[in-house]
Amino acid sequence: MAYLALYRAWRPRRFNEVVGQEQTVTALHNAVKEKKIAHAYLFAGPRGTGKTSLAKILAKAVNCEDLQEGEPCNSCSNCLDINQGNFMDVIEIDAASNRGIDEIRDLREKVRVLPAQGKYKVYIIDEVHMLTTEAFNALLKTIEEPPASVMFILATTEAQKIPATIRSRCQNYNFRRLTNEEIINRLNVITADNGINLDEEAALLIARRASGSLRDALSVLDQLTSYKGQVINKADVLDILGLVDNLFLARLLDAVIAGDTNNIIKLLGLAINEGKEARQIAEEMSLYLRDIMLYAYGGGVAELLVATNELLPFMDRQKEAMTKDDIINGLQIMLDTGERLRYREGQRFLLELGFLELAQAFTTSTKLPTVPVREEVGRESVQNFKQKSEKDEAKEILWQKILANVKEIKIPTHALLSQGNLLGAKDNVVYIGFKKGFKFHKERMEERANKEIVATVLEEIFNRQVEIEFIFIDDEYYNDIMVKKAIEFFGEEIVEIND
Ligand SMILES: Nc1ncnc2c1ncn2[C@@H]1O[C@H](COP(=O)(O)OP(=O)(O)O)[C@@H](O)[C@H]1O
Ligand SMILES: [Mg+2]
Ligand SMILES: [Zn+2]
Numbered sequence: 001m002a003y004l005a006l007y008r009a010w011r012p013r014r015f016n017e018v019v020g021q022e023q024t025v026t027a028l029h030n031a032v033k034e035k036k037i038a039h040a041y042l043f044a045g046p047r048g049t050g051k052t053s054l055a056k057i058l059a060k061a062v063n064c065e066d067l068q069e070g071e072p073c074n075s076c077s078n079c080l081d082i083n084q085g086n087f088m089d090v091i092e093i094d095a096a097s098n099r100g101i102d103e104i105r106d107l108r109e110k111v112r113v114l115p116a117q118g119k120y121k122v123y124i125i126d127e128v129h130m131l132t133t134e135a136f137n138a139l140l141k142t143i144e145e146p147p148a149s150v151m152f153i154l155a156t157t158e159a160q161k162i163p164a165t166i167r168s169r170c171q172n173y174n175f176r177r178l179t180n181e182e183i184i185n186r187l188n189v190i191t192a193d194n195g196i197n198l199d200e201e202a203a204l205l206i207a208r209r210a211s212g213s214l215r216d217a218l219s220v221l222d223q224l225t226s227y228k229g230q231v232i233n234k235a236d237v238l239d240i241l242g243l244v245d246n247l248f249l250a251r252l253l254d255a256v257i258a259g260d261t262n263n264i265i266k267l268l269g270l271a272i273n274e275g276k277e278a279r280q281i282a283e284e285m286s287l288y289l290r291d292i293m294l295y296a297y298g299g300g301v302a303e304l305l306v307a308t309n310e311l312l313p314f315m316d317r318q319k320e321a322m323t324k325d326d327i328i329n330g331l332q333i334m335l336d337t338g339e340r341l342r343y344r345e346g347q348r349f350l351l352e353l354g355f356l357e358l359a360q361a362f363t364t365s366t367k368l369p370t371v372p373v374r375e376e377v378g379r380e381s382v383q384n385f386k387q388k389s390e391k392d393e394a395k396e397i398l399w400q401k402i403l404a405n406v407k408e409i410k411i412p413t414h415a416l417l418s419q420g421n422l423l424g425a426k427d428n429v430v431y432i433g434f435k436k437g438f439k440f441h442k443e444r445m446e447e448r449a450n451k452e453i454v455a456t457v458l459e460e461i462f463n464r465q466v467e468i469e470f471i472f473i474d475d476e477y478y479n480d481i482m483v484k485k486a487i488e489f490f491g492e493e494i495v496e497i498n499d
Helices: 022-033 051-063 077-084 098-105 133-144 180-193 200-210 214-228 234-241 246-258 261-273 278-297 309-321 324-342 348-364 374-382 390-409 411-417 436-446 448-462 481-490
Strands: 040-044 090-094 121-126 150-156 171-174 421-426 429-435 467-473
Touching: 022 051, 022 171, 040 051, 051 077, 051 090, 051 121, 051 150, 090 098, 098 133, 180 200, 180 214, 200 214, 200 234, 214 234, 246 261, 246 278, 246 309, 246 348, 261 278, 261 348, 278 309, 278 324, 278 348, 324 348, 390 411, 390 421, 390 448, 411 436, 411 448, 421 467, 429 436, 436 448, 436 467, 448 467
Parallel strands: 040 150, 040 171, 090 121, 121 150, 429 467
Antiparallel strands: 421 429
16 A cells, blocks of 8 residues: 555544644534534634644535534545545645636636535635735635535635735634644654654654644654654654754854854855755754743743753853844844745855845844845845945835835735835836746736835825836846846946945
């Protein structure tokens, strides 16, 4: 028999098998018992916390032929087919794929067709925040006037990207990250059942690294058993997760605090040449900063995640050198950097940029009131903090104002726009650049609704209507190709990129 990954084999099949998410589980279970099913649900929360699992349990519960106290029986043909993914009336759509968008397009007609096999047709739309405006509109129309036998379960990891029009038509449930304890308990149940001997420290380490995602924890357990067999200890976990050497993190943070650009670049280079992944380094640093936070402000040594006792002397010094805000900022910068690297492995310069930004954030925190701008900061740091020209500073202030005003109107639009950069203006056109890796952001910004928000803001600021162009800029920071290209394109006087 083909090997079934643990996270699949251990998908909860009844309400009472779901770990955590108590309020959501209770509410849905009661709705089934009382036959008060809504037509649309929105499940929002981090990945690996049970959204898809609960969607399937609900789909079974409304189609089960032998409901038991509101629990699906898991043995009637409908339940079995749904568990196998063979049930015609449970339709899973991945909104992140192109096919998903096509499927949404013909949804309006398809929902009119009565269920073929069961009582309810259930559409489970995953990663629903990825839909285009057009697809959202199609979905909205469908949700507005749903046929009685149709139910929608939308799932997303990014609730803030879901239009309010959609959200307000759904029953909303927020999924939370599972606690370390919940994850460890589940690991213990699963290892016991599979004859795996996982020691306590190893389980704790897996749980911490999973940051609340049971799915991630189970994937790690799977990797561990395939490489290390049935007996697993802490060293095995460290080996598989490839935790970056502690001392390295401590030294790197020293360099960051000292604002020592050369040393930062050098240390990162060493780690990458040793085969560490860029993303991993960023994630380890955020864990290390978290440790310092706990060490300094509560939690104490027992809760430390990556730091060991030998690092305490470093940490004593480092916690003195940083304010609480520094640490929180730093954590955020490192989390963002890790997230950006998630989709772009091996992008060493992005990692460097993240760390230079970190260094900049720490140095500026003491001499207010400079506004750190993400992209500018990195480039500047590479240039050894060259003095900014007045013109550049003015542009930076303008960009901050644009961003702030956009944020007031719509936070998701701000999130997209903030990945871009104000390049300059020519005639009546304002040019905003996105690095190549931010194709998604650029395309979203080009959608009418988002573009209009920026247009409104610009009109307010300039007191006249202006055109907006979003363009790609080269994402190479270490030479000036980008600047040259931009100058060729726009003419020297309007391109004011720091260099
Ligand atoms: N709350 C939970 N209770 C039990 N198992 C869970 C839970 N969350 C995740 N899992 C495990 O992780 C796997 C993936 O979970 P899933 O429901 O697909 O997460 P999501 O849709 O939120 O990303 C499940 O098959 C199960 O093994
Ligand atoms: Mg899912
Ligand atoms: Zn059943």
